[in-house]
Amino acid sequence: MADTPAILDLIEHQLGERAVLRHPADQARYISDWAGDRLGMPLGVVRPSTTAEVAEIVTLCREHGVRMTPQGGHSGLVAGALPDRDGGELVISLERLNRIRDLDPINFTMTVDAGCILETLKQAAAEHDCDFPLSLGAQGSCQIGGNVATNAGGLNVLRYGMMRQLVLGLEVVMPDGRIWNGLHALHKDNRGVDLKQLFLGSEGTLGIVTGAVLKLVPRPEQSRTALLGLPSVEAVVALYGLARRDCSDLLTAFELIPRRCIELAMEATPALRDPLDEAYPWYVLMEVAATGPVDLSAMLEHLLERGMVRELIVDGALAGSEAQAQQLWQFRESMLEGQRLRGEHLRTDISVPISAIPAFVEQATREVMDASPDCEIIAYGHIGDGNLHFNILPPTALDDAAKRQHLRELEDKLFAVLDGFGGSISAEHGIGRTKQAPYLARLSPLEHEMARGIKALFDPEGLMNPGRILPVER
Amino acid sequence: MADTPAILDLIEHQLGERAVLRHPADQARYISDWAGDRLGMPLGVVRPSTTAEVAEIVTLCREHGVRMTPQGGHSGLVAGALPDRDGGELVISLERLNRIRDLDPINFTMTVDAGCILETLKQAAAEHDCDFPLSLGAQGSCQIGGNVATNAGGLNVLRYGMMRQLVLGLEVVMPDGRIWNGLHALHKDNRGVDLKQLFLGSEGTLGIVTGAVLKLVPRPEQSRTALLGLPSVEAVVALYGLARRDCSDLLTAFELIPRRCIELAMEATPALRDPLDEAYPWYVLMEVAATGPVDLSAMLEHLLERGMVRELIVDGALAGSEAQAQQLWQFRESMLEGQRLRGEHLRTDISVPISAIPAFVEQATREVMDASPDCEIIAYGHIGDGNLHFNILPPTALDDAAKRQHLRELEDKLFAVLDGFGGSISAEHGIGRTKQAPYLARLSPLEHEMARGIKALFDPEGLMNPGRILPVER
Numbered sequence A, B: 001m002a003d004t005p006a007i008l009d010l011i012e013h014q015l016g017e018r019a020v021l022r023h024p025a026d027q028a029r030y031i032s033d034w035a036g037d038r039l040g041m042p043l044g045v046v047r048p049s050t051t052a053e054v055a056e057i058v059t060l061c062r063e064h065g066v067r068m069t070p071q072g073g074h075s076g077l078v079a080g081a082l083p084d085r086d087g088g089e090l091v092i093s094l095e096r097l098n099r100i101r102d103l104d105p106i107n108f109t110m111t112v113d114a115g116c117i118l119e120t121l122k123q124a125a126a127e128h129d130c131d132f133p134l135s136l137g138a139q140g141s142c143q144i145g146g147n148v149a150t151n152a153g154g155l156n157v158l159r160y161g162m163m164r165q166l167v168l169g170l171e172v173v174m175p176d177g178r179i180w181n182g183l184h185a186l187h188k189d190n191r192g193v194d195l196k197q198l199f200l201g202s203e204g205t206l207g208i209v210t211g212a213v214l215k216l217v218p219r220p221e222q223s224r225t226a227l228l229g230l231p232s233v234e235a236v237v238a239l240y241g242l243a244r245r246d247c248s249d250l251l252t253a254f255e256l257i258p259r260r261c262i263e264l265a266m267e268a269t270p271a272l273r274d275p276l277d278e279a280y281p282w283y284v285l286m287e288v289a290a291t292g293p294v295d296l297s298a299m300l301e302h303l304l305e306r307g308m309v310r311e312l313i314v315d316g317a318l319a320g321s322e323a324q325a326q327q328l329w330q331f332r333e334s335m336l337e338g339q340r341l342r343g344e345h346l347r348t349d350i351s352v353p354i355s356a357i358p359a360f361v362e363q364a365t366r367e368v369m370d371a372s373p374d375c376e377i378i379a380y381g382h383i384g385d386g387n388l389h390f391n392i393l394p395p396t397a398l399d400d401a402a403k404r405q406h407l408r409e410l411e412d413k414l415f416a417v418l419d420g421f422g423g424s425i426s427a428e429h430g431i432g433r434t435k436q437a438p439y440l441a442r443l444s445p446l447e448h449e450m451a452r453g454i455k456a457l458f459d460p461e462g463l464m465n466p467g468r469i470l471p472v473e474r
Helices: A004-015 A024-030 A051-064 A118-127 A144-149 A233-246 A259-268 A296-309 A322-341 A354-371 A400-420 A436-442 A445-458 B004-015 B024-030 B051-064 B118-126 B144-149 B233-246 B259-268 B296-309 B322-341 B354-371 B400-420 B436-442 B445-458
Strands: A044-046 A067-071 A089-093 A100-104 A109-113 A167-173 A179-182 A208-215 A222-230 A251-258 A282-290 A315-318 A376-382 A387-393 B044-046 B067-071 B089-093 B100-104 B109-113 B167-173 B179-182 B208-215 B222-230 B251-258 B282-290 B315-318 B376-382 B387-393
Touching: A004 A044, A004 A051, A024 A044, A024 A089, A051 A067, A051 A089, A051 A167, A051 A179, A051 A208, A067 A144, A067 A208, A100 A118, A109 A118, A109 A144, A118 A144, A144 A208, A179 B445, A222 A233, A222 A296, A222 A322, A233 A251, A233 A282, A233 A296, A233 A354, A251 A259, A251 A322, A259 A282, A259 A322, A259 A376, A282 A296, A282 A322, A296 A315, A354 A376, A354 A387, A354 A400, A387 A400, A400 A436, A445 B179, A445 B445, B004 B044, B004 B051, B024 B044, B024 B089, B051 B067, B051 B089, B051 B167, B051 B179, B051 B208, B067 B144, B067 B208, B100 B118, B109 B118, B109 B144, B118 B144, B144 B208, B222 B233, B222 B296, B222 B322, B233 B251, B233 B282, B233 B296, B233 B354, B251 B259, B251 B322, B259 B282, B259 B322, B259 B376, B282 B296, B282 B322, B296 B315, B354 B376, B354 B387, B354 B400, B387 B400, B400 B436
Parallel strands: A044 A089, A067 A089, B044 B089, B067 B089
Antiparallel strands: A100 A109, A109 A208, A167 A179, A167 A208, A222 A282, A222 A315, A251 A282, A251 A376, A376 A387, B100 B109, B109 B208, B167 B179, B167 B208, B222 B282, B222 B315, B251 B282, B251 B376, B376 B387
16 A cells, blocks of 8 residues: 655655645646546645656655656646546656757757647747647647657648657656666667657656657748648548649648538637638648748649649638638637537547548448437548547537447447458547557457566556556556 | 477478478578678578468477577678577578568558568559658668568668658567567557567567558659769768758758768779769768659759858759769769678768767767778768768778777777767667677666566567577576
């Protein structure tokens, strides 16, 4: 049993008063995530400000058998960084570990503390004419350590990859309190098993990421955005094939948006006007960006012409200015807010092969609507990644408990369709607690054995973010 | 002790006569690598033609305690896939596992057997207007399974990444004979620890890769190549900074070549003429490529003008045709042949931060020349990856044994300089046997423990490619 009262005193003694939050009022913002629909009750919240302090805390927790919840910017969507309800987990917030240690614009790298806010890093890179290309709705609050731990994705994965492709080195406090210094600022390094890969996407279950070397790219000097109306998902996928070619590797985003999302966006942001003269069943919001002398307008116009000749595009708006581009992107942001205003709903972040998207959307829509004619489907996503947020708003007539039960059943149905297409139940949000059951149900015995073996190897006492991804073994 | 005679009979019994090579004459090509300077003596060579057959062989080896050497196309440079000299290792060649299982140009993926030759895959992709962008000197003979196992790099890493960035799914026969099916054709998949990362770069020590899902890109429709003469390594690095911006993400290669390599190339291929009017201490061979309507000539000309105004470039040749471009690339290939003709020399594939390249080259050159005034340094490489082949030709006066001893000492000196710049002793070739000592010397105790723990978890009996990367534990 954890020696609960003593550990906060010990940490306070070693790290000072500022490092420990004991009162429930101070803890409020550490026990809920962005969606606001989950709560935990921690043993306490500690806020180290150096890697050495993180190591001290972890060492103490290990000595006292205290379970740990490493925590970033509370923008997770699978309850992976929220403390359990049993009052036995110590939240270790990385928010005070927020220094940029180094920025090398010639090497195109920056070395940062885990608690740095993504947006802050992007701004720091911009000052050196560079960009850190991870782009998320939550970038104003999410922390880079959380982005590493969850292998974050976002809008620009198509061109720049997920966090896994953007991390060159890591510093990690291991579950036994030792510090692993893997902060290499090398673009190419091929020495045996690449240990840092284990921490990317393991959601804090194998150690606490305290620092990272990030890969930068030249800051784009110009970009062009277009919003296009299309007749079908087939047309969207066919247009992607053209765009991937016509835009070379300058295609930054290619977002699928259904009509319903345009409406939700206009509900959430009344200032928004319908972007095209008529309504279309599907829209594509796309962006190309470049440094150097490339005529992006000509590139996009060429693509739009080809798309229209082939009857893939019916109508479209090409942003003539940065302000117009931002207005088009406003739809993408407001539609998320519009969904949130609708309350409890099924959020998913599935993926399928790009070529399977039309058939998957057709079959999943049909099966879900057959099972629940009064629900509403909102399927949007990143076409180039095969990644769909196939979300479901429950029938408004149900009460909250019935809605939840109903959505669970629809999720099962949706995932069963997904299995038929060789899809993934999580393309970017991860497993955490909320996707654990469907994740485990799809692991082969061998995969389960490998995952459990790695967890046991790194964290034999099972104190590091226990119960996330894999269930606690007793 | 291994039950050596029996196992070949058992395998022959199960897989047929074609699958087993017993006679030394038949085994010759399985016991040396590209450089031809290392030999092993296997227990035998077996050639399965399906994943199930690989699994049968591995199961038999495990039952009989026989050590296994998985083998691809013999183009490794660190003796990782060559059998030991003690006659106790069974070579498992993947060469008959050579089917393309699927090619999906809409999903931009292909699913292939491990024994497929890289060049064959590139051609198959080209037929669908796609490209598999891994590009190596050995692409006519190396196998994709070897590329996966060694996390191969090559000429286009700058734009497309190493194998790690190009593999979406894997199929692996585990050391216990079970088959792991991780052949997901998903561009984004974030379900817990990414198991496939462990097999990428672990050089066949954790299992035998039998299949892979590879990421394709649109096949470039146009490219431009330039060979430039520069006054210094500083100028090369500064030009890279300009090129990375002016060429957006269309820069495919940016190779540093010293004058001595131009001479070696002309020695190896007498038809080659000095490419520029005068000789320059350093050259850059660079390429940009694109699909779609981009004016690459204007892009390159803009860069060259900027480079000349800043006195980074002194002179240059821009290939006016595909034939001229091939002629320029001929220097890159012939210089390798020129080195090989010089016999025993120190081959390295180190990396440093890009910003450190000039200071590293200066210090390493000085220290090596101070220690051995009669040796010859040939430092070329991939600037955008910070990856240098800092090779050393020994003094011609020494006999072979003395040359080897001398080169070992110079390698120690070079790696000591490298340590001061936070560099890697292997940016792409891997560790195998030949880089094991310097690799181990630089592992922290924690890293050693993690690497050993993972090996023991996957291969508790230590039969899978033993002694590569990590020493055999007895």
